[in-house]
Amino acid sequence: xxxASTAEFEQHRRFLTGLAYRMLGSLSDAQDIVQDxxxxxxxxxxxxxxxxxxxxxxxxTRLCLDMMKSARARRESYVGQWLPEPxxxxxxxxxxxxxxxxxxxxxxxxxxxERLSPLERAAFILHDIFEMEFDELSDALxxxxxxxxxxxxxxxxxxxxxxxxxxxxxxEANRLxxxxxxxxxxxxxxxxxxxxxxxxxxxxxxxxxxxxTLNIIYGADKISRFFAGVAQKPGAQASxxxxxxxxxxxxxxxxxLDPFGTLQAIALEIEDGRIVAIYSMRNPDKLTGAxxxxxxxxxx
Numbered sequence: 001x002x003x004a005s006t007a008e009f010e011q012h013r014r015f016l017t018g019l020a021y022r023m024l025g026s027l028s029d030a031q032d033i034v035q036d037x038x039x040x041x042x043x044x045x046x047x048x049x050x051x052x053x054x055x056x057x058x059x060x061t062r063l064c065l066d067m068m069k070s071a072r073a074r075r076e077s078y079v080g081q082w083l084p085e086p087x088x089x090x091x092x093x094x095x096x097x098x099x100x101x102x103x104x105x106x107x108x109x110x111x112x113x114e115r116l117s118p119l120e121r122a123a124f125i126l127h128d129i130f131e132m133e134f135d136e137l138s139d140a141l142x143x144x145x146x147x148x149x150x151x152x153x154x155x156x157x158x159x160x161x162x163x164x165x166x167x168x169x170x171x172e173a174n175r176l177x178x179x180x181x182x183x184x185x186x187x188x189x190x191x192x193x194x195x196x197x198x199x200x201x202x203x204x205x206x207x208x209x210x211x212x213t214l215n216i217i218y219g220a221d222k223i224s225r226f227f228a229g230v231a232q233k234p235g236a237q238a239s240x241x242x243x244x245x246x247x248x249x250x251x252x253x254x255x256x257l258d259p260f261g262t263l264q265a266i267a268l269e270i271e272d273g274r275i276v277a278i279y280s281m282r283n284p285d286k287l288t289g290a291x292x293x294x295x296x297x298x299x300x
Contacts, residue, residue, distance in 0.1 A: 009041050012053055015100040015130070016060050022105050022113065022125045023064035025084035028288065030103075033063045057132065058140035061122050068118045075114075079208025081216065083279055084110040085286040086265045088255065088293060089247045091174070099129060104249045107203075107267055107279045112159045123148055124155035168270045173252035176270055177245040180278075181254055185240045187231025189224040196220035197274040207283030210262055223278070235259055243293040251279075255293045265290050 016037060020030035037059045049055045075082060087104035096102045113121050122141060126132040127148075134145045141148060176195060183192035202223045206212025217223050243255040253267035265287060269277035281287060 005042060008052055009038055009056070012056050012100075014096075014103060015053065016056055018100070018103045018105070019057060019125060019130065020060050020064055021084075021087070021103055022110070022129065023061070023118075023121060024067060025082075025110055025114070026286070027085045027087055027103070029067065033060055033067065036063055051136070054132065054136040054139070057126065057130070057136075061126065061140050065118050065122060079206070080212055080214045081203055081205050082114070083107065083203060083205035083281050083283075083286075084249070086248045086253075086267065086279075086281050086290070088253075088265060088290060091170070091245045091247045091252070093247065095250075099131075102250075105129075107249050107251065108269065108277065109159070110249075111203075115158045116155050119143070120151050120155040120158070123151035124159060127152055128156070168252060172273065173270065174245045176273075176275060177252045177254055177268060180266075180268060180275060181240075181242055181256070184227045185231065185242075187228045189228035192227055193220050193224040195275050196223060197271065197276045200274075200276055200278070202226065202278045202280065204280045205283050205286070207285060209284055210264075210282040212280065212282045241294055243295070246293060248279075253279075255290050257291070257294055263287050263291055 013034060016034045017027075017030050020033040021027055024030055024033070037056055040059055041056065044055075084105075084107060089104075113124070116124065119141060123137060126137050126140060127134070132140070134148055137148045138145045141151075143151070180192070180195055182188075183195060198220050199218070200220050200223055202213060202217040204212035213226070217226055240259060241257040245252060246254050248254075248265055248267035251267040251269055253265065255263070255265050257263050262282060263284065264280055264282045266281070267279040268275050269279070
């Protein structure tokens with residue numbers, strides 16, 4: 001049987017995982033942080049806490065801040081573009097209504113958060129995303145409320161409007177995701193161009209371990225020519241295995257295994273019926289478990 005202390009912690013697990021993921025950009029690291037918080041929770045006296053959620057949020061935030069000291073150093077030497085570890089779900093899985101129950105975060109927001117200092121990032125996530133009051137924020141960050149307000153002002157200035165995400169009809173999401181996969185697999189530049197907004201962006205993360213674009217590619221014409229060129233490489237004409245439409249960080253997307261054996265997860269940001277951003281994760285260190293979404297009969 002689960003004791004009362006463990007049951008109380010489990011009520012906050014998804015909130016804590018989502019908090020750590022937004023802080024670190026790594027789901028695996030976030031899960032490790034939450035497990036560490038669980039051990040500390042059992043070393044405390046939960047019944048004496050006025051707000052278990054705030055206490056646990058403080059513990060997880062401080063653990064994340066400690067980890068970010070070394071993570072930022074690794075990030076500075078990262079090869080090519082950095083994207084957060086994708087959170088992949090079946091597209092028909094009901095979407096959690098409460099932010100406390102959502103582990104993922106929009107990729108555009110995660111990239112914007114990368115521009116913040118660790119303390120600015122923590123202040124923004126705790127206050128603007130999880131609606132923590134300033135007295136609890138002050139305790140979590142060990143800063144005065146006035147200092148927390150200044151951190152928040154600076155963070156908001158960097159994040160700007162990237163928090164916006166446009167709702168996409170499920171049928172449209174499935175249609176565009178399928179059409180995008182077919183166009184890129186076949187190298188049909190014209191069909192792909194019709195799916196993209198003029199100012200579309202392609203982000204790729206190979207981490208220096210898999211081929212990927214080192215810089216963002218801007219513009220529908222350049223992106224469509226890029227994928228057409230990839231499809232024309234010797235050996236690329238073999239079949240690519242794909243998962244069918246999925247949800248990746250809340251966006252329509254899919255997992256695919258190309259003819260060269262490279263696994264990738266692609267998320268599509270869609271506005272007004274056009275794809276405005278493509279996020280291609282190819283770094284194998286960030287794709288643990290992604291292959292499970294591919295058809296078992298084709299990967300065996």
